[in-house]
Amino acid sequence: xxxxxxxxxxxxxxxxxxxxxxxxxxxxxxxxxxxxxxxxxxxxxxxxxxxxxxxxxxxxxxxxxxxxxxxxxxxxxxxxxxxxxxxxxxxxxxxxxxxxxxxxxxxxxxxxxxxxxxxxxxxxxxxxxxxxxxxxxxxxxxxxxxxxxxxxxxxxxxxxxxxxxxxxxxxxxxxxxxxxxxxxxxxxxxxxxxxxxxxxxxxxxxxxxxxxxxxxxxxxxxxxxxxxxxxxxxxxxxxxxxxxxxxxxxxxxxxxxxxxxxxxxxxxxxxxxxxxxxxxxxxxxxxxxxxxxxxxxxxxxxxxxxxxxxxxxxxxxxxxxxxxxxxxxxxxxxxxxxxxxxxxxxxxxxxxxxxxxxxxxxxxxxxxxxxxxxxxxxxxxxxxxxxxxxxxxxxxxxxxxxxxxxxxxxxxxxxxxxxxxxxxxxxxxxxxxxxxxxxxxxxxxxxxxxxxxxxxxxxxxxxxxxxxxxxxxxxxxxxxxxxxxxxxxxxxxxxxxxxxxxxxxxxxxxxxxxxxxxxxxxxxxxxxxxxxxxxxxxxxxxxxxxxxxxxxxxxxxxxxxxxxxxxxxxxxxxxxxxxxxxxxxxxxxxxxxxxxxxxxxxxxxxxxxxxxxxxxxxxxxx
Amino acid sequence: xxxxxxxxxxxxxxxxxxxxxxxxxxxxxxxxxxxxxxxxxxxxxxxxxxxxxxxxxxxxxxxxxxxxxxxxxxxxxxxxxxxxxxxxxxxxxxxxxxxxxxxxxxxxxxxxxxxxxxxxxxxxxxxxxxxxxxxxxxxxxxxxxxxxxxxxxxxxxxxxxxxxxxxxxxxxxxxxxxxxxxxxxxxxxxxxxxxxxxxxxxxxxxxx
Numbered sequence: 047x048x049x050x051x052x053x054x055x056x057x058x059x060x061x062x063x064x065x066x067x068x069x070x071x072x073x074x075x076x077x078x079x080x081x082x083x084x085x086x087x088x089x090x091x092x093x094x095x096x097x098x099x100x101x102x103x104x105x106x107x108x109x110x111x112x113x114x115x116x117x118x119x120x121x122x123x124x125x126x127x128x129x130x131x132x133x134x135x136x137x138x139x140x141x142x143x144x145x146x147x148x149x150x151x152x153x154x155x156x157x158x159x160x161x162x163x164x165x166x167x168x169x170x171x172x173x174x175x176x177x178x179x180x181x182x183x184x185x186x187x188x189x190x191x192x193x194x195x196x197x198x199x200x201x202x203x204x205x206x207x208x209x210x211x212x213x214x215x216x217x218x219x220x221x222x223x224x225x226x227x228x229x230x231x232x233x234x235x236x237x238x239x240x241x242x243x244x245x246x247x248x249x250x251x252x253x254x255x256x257x258x259x260x261x262x263x264x265x266x267x268x269x270x271x272x273x274x275x276x277x278x279x280x281x282x283x284x285x286x287x288x289x290x291x292x293x294x295x296x297x298x299x300x301x302x303x304x305x306x307x308x309x310x311x312x313x314x315x316x317x318x319x320x321x322x323x324x325x326x327x328x329x330x331x332x333x334x335x336x337x338x339x340x341x342x343x344x345x346x347x348x349x350x351x352x353x354x355x356x357x358x359x360x361x362x363x364x365x366x367x368x369x370x371x372x373x374x375x376x377x378x379x380x381x382x383x384x385x386x387x388x389x390x391x392x393x394x395x396x397x398x399x400x401x402x403x404x405x406x407x408x409x410x411x412x413x414x415x416x417x418x419x420x421x422x423x424x425x426x427x428x429x430x431x432x433x434x435x436x437x438x439x440x441x442x443x444x445x446x447x448x449x450x451x452x453x454x455x456x457x458x459x460x461x462x463x464x465x466x467x468x469x470x471x472x473x474x475x476x477x478x479x480x481x482x483x484x485x486x487x488x489x490x491x492x493x494x495x496x497x498x499x500x501x502x503x504x505x506x507x508x509x510x511x512x513x514x515x516x517x518x519x520x521x522x523x524x525x526x527x528x529x530x531x532x533x534x535x536x537x538x539x540x541x542x543x544x545x546x547x548x549x550x551x552x553x554x555x556x557x558x559x560x561x562x563x564x565x566x567x568x569x570x571x572x573x574x575x576x577x578x579x580x581x582x583x584x585x586x587x588x589x590x591x592x593x594x595x596x597x598x599x600x601x602x603x604x605x606x607x608x609x610x611x612x613x614x615x616x617x618x619x620x621x622x623x624x625x626x627x628x629x630x631x632x633x634x635x636x637x638x639x640x641x642x643x644x645x646x647x648x649x650x651x652x653x654x655x656x657x658x659x660x661x662x663x664x665x666x667x668x
Numbered sequence: 669x670x671x672x673x674x675x676x677x678x679x680x681x682x683x684x685x686x687x688x689x690x691x692x693x694x695x696x697x698x699x700x701x702x703x704x705x706x707x708x709x710x711x712x713x714x715x716x717x718x719x720x721x722x723x724x725x726x727x728x729x730x731x732x733x734x735x736x737x738x739x740x741x742x743x744x745x746x747x748x749x750x751x752x753x754x755x756x757x758x759x760x761x762x763x764x765x766x767x768x769x770x771x772x773x774x775x776x777x778x779x780x781x782x783x784x785x786x787x788x789x790x791x792x793x794x795x796x797x798x799x800x801x802x803x804x805x806x807x808x809x810x811x812x813x814x815x816x817x818x819x820x821x822x823x824x825x826x827x828x829x830x831x832x833x834x835x836x837x838x839x840x841x842x843x844x845x846x847x848x849x850x851x852x853x854x855x856x857x858x859x860x861x862x863x864x865x866x867x868x869x870x871x872x873x874x875x876x
Contacts, residue, residue, distance in 0.1 A: 163847040502848020514720035520802040618771040
């Protein structure tokens with residue numbers, strides 16, 4: 047979709063590498079597939095991290111992570127301090143949201159969010175006052191004296207989500223009870239253009255090493271702690287080597303290949319262990335965290351600061367001054383792009399994320415969120431629109447490029463045919479959507495988009511199936527309950543009948559003695575029953591009510607039908623409406639007839655009132 | 669033994685085959701009794717394809733009874749909530765042609781809806797509770813009722829009995845998490861570019 051063309055292949059990155067003997071000194075395991083797109087990383091590395099001026103408004107989405115959206119705990123008009131919790135996590139798989147600056151809450155509502163759908167999502171809008179007044183921070187002076195549970199609570203309280211791209215709640219990942227023997231720090235940053243982690247390592251290496259030590263402490267000092275870094279970041283490598291000098295942290299550099307920074311790929315590359323399908327790395331004793339997340343952990347523990355900012359790369363030929371910013375969460379993307387010299391005419395589209403896995407933003411008013419690692423504004427020449435897809439020629443390049451060893455062609459056929467069973471049999475859900483297959487496809491088929499769409503369809507189907515199973519179960523239970531009630535009623539009725547028969551029997555025997563015939567008794571019972579019936583006036587009122595209700599029903603049906611004919615609905619729908627109208631008319635006619643019958647004094651008896659009265663035994667839903 | 673076989677091979681073959689037929693027949697008969705399936709598996713298969721709204725628009729009091737009726741030869745195009753997708757799936761299962769939806773039974777709704785009770789207007793008559801086929805409405809006599817939205821199948825059966833018309837069928841909102849990528853437009857048909865030969869590429873195309 048956003049494949050860079052070879053015209054822009056820049057040689058500038060390939061000549062500065064970590065010396066080969068250092069790379070070769072490490073034991074590495076090969077990973078399948080992978081591609082070598084032009085890295086284009088030098089543009090944004092020219093200058094150091096810059097803190098942009100405060101924007102006029104900060105729009106903070108409630109869903110910036112995987113899991114349940116956070117629940118707002120502030121009202122419009124509240125004055126909040128920097129770092130104050132403004133939305134609490136909803137459930138275990140969720141993270142909280144904190145005020146990125148001190149100021150006033152001006153709105154709660156739906157605003158554009160950075161999402162491929164271009165839809166709006168719930169956000170909290172904050173008008174900063176520029177005071178930078180912090181909320182009370184509780185830094186932990188010496189993490190070694192804190193228990194893992196305390197540190198986990200700090201990480202959860204700081205609202206830390208993984209900054210590598212997916213935004214998985216870090217406290218959930220760290221809090222798993224599975225034994226961990228290997229902690230991997232993902233510093234690969236394999237996607238072209240993105241340099242946020244690179245510059246972070248160059249400038250804040252000490253904090254990163256501290257964060258790694260905190261994580262190792264939480265995990266009970268795992269047997270090995272490894273930083274995985276691609277060999278096209280020699281400066282960051284040297285700085286990290288110096289920072290890790292007195293620690294047991296091992297630094298491993300490996301040749302740059304996309305997507306070696308994928309979690310499963312990196313684990314395989316560094317440990318030789320493969321994460322099984324449908325399992326998480328913790329199940330094979332490995333935990334993998336991104337360097338930027340580690341930096342957030344260090345800030346949260348040592349400085350008591352929640353995750354309210356991140357490093358974001360703003361790059362592409364559409365920007366005259368590409369660089370990295372330490373940007374507050376909620377800063378409008380338009381604000382950040384303007385600082386980098388972006389104008390609407392210089393670039394047709396702005397991509398959040400990199401050229402391989404990113405998506406086109408439909409609104410530049412959307413804010414920067416916790417997973418915004420890069421904003422890419424390419425010129426048209428730099429990233430031309432994807433040419434029309436041709437037919438698949440079965441060349442097999444995609445299968446060679448796939449880092450998950452899948453069969454992209456087969457997946458394409460099944461995706462086009464909507465064959466979900468075969469897609470799952472071909473392990474569609476092991477696809478990491480890295481885009482390597484689309485990148486190498488000579489027919490320009492947007493393969494990844496097919497896989498994403500099919501995954502969405504399968505998930506939706508699965509959700510529907512679960513709902514249908516629930517409905518089926520509840521319907522069966524409802525039927526059982528109805529049958530049980532009916533049975534009980536039958537038993538009661540039979541008991542009453544036998545009681546009555548017994549009474550009549552005994553009465554007839556006594557009646558012959560007292561000279562009273564049984565017919566009298568029956569007539570007396572009928573009289574009593576008639577007295578219990580509603581009076582004629584009540585019956586009349588009930589029927590009138592029914593007539594009015596029927597009239598209303600008929601009128602609404604008629605209106606709907608008329609509206610339908612005006613709107614030129616399809617005939618099938620019109621037929622349905624007409625059927626409803628006819629039914630309503632029949633009902634009206636029936637009600638009318640009954641009322642007439644009662645008025646003219648005929649003996650036609652309306653349905654007794656007791657039939658309509660609520661019958662409540664056992665009707666509450668279980 | 670060998671002598672008998674070599675002397676009268678036809679008889680020996682007949683005895684051998686007959687013996688095998690008895691053994692396997694016995695084994696199959698035993699399996700048929702021992703591993704007998706409860707109920708009609710076809711009904712369960714059909715029921716699994718039906719949408720389980722339990723709306724009764726097909727004329728049967730729920731999806732299971734309709735599944736039973738289909739297995740006994742009823743038409744497969746009486747389910748408006750399932751729409752054409754369900755009809756196609758049923759036709760596929762039963763190896764019959766897929767007809768269009770029978771409009772007598774209603775029309776396919778384009779959006780999924782759930783019942784919503786305007787709670788300050790509810791008089792607590794329990795009629796909707798009795799009408800609900802999946803017990804998705806909570807409440808008691810003379811007390812306010814409410815719909816458990818997650819359990820509601822959108823069958824409309826509670827709307828009609830309400831004496832004060834306080835039940836609305838509202839479309840189900842789609843949260844951002846449920847959004848999914850669209851399937852890309854199908855690749856251009858070769859027919860349209862029949863003037864192309866193998867070495868041609870349309871203008872503006874570059875290879876990676």
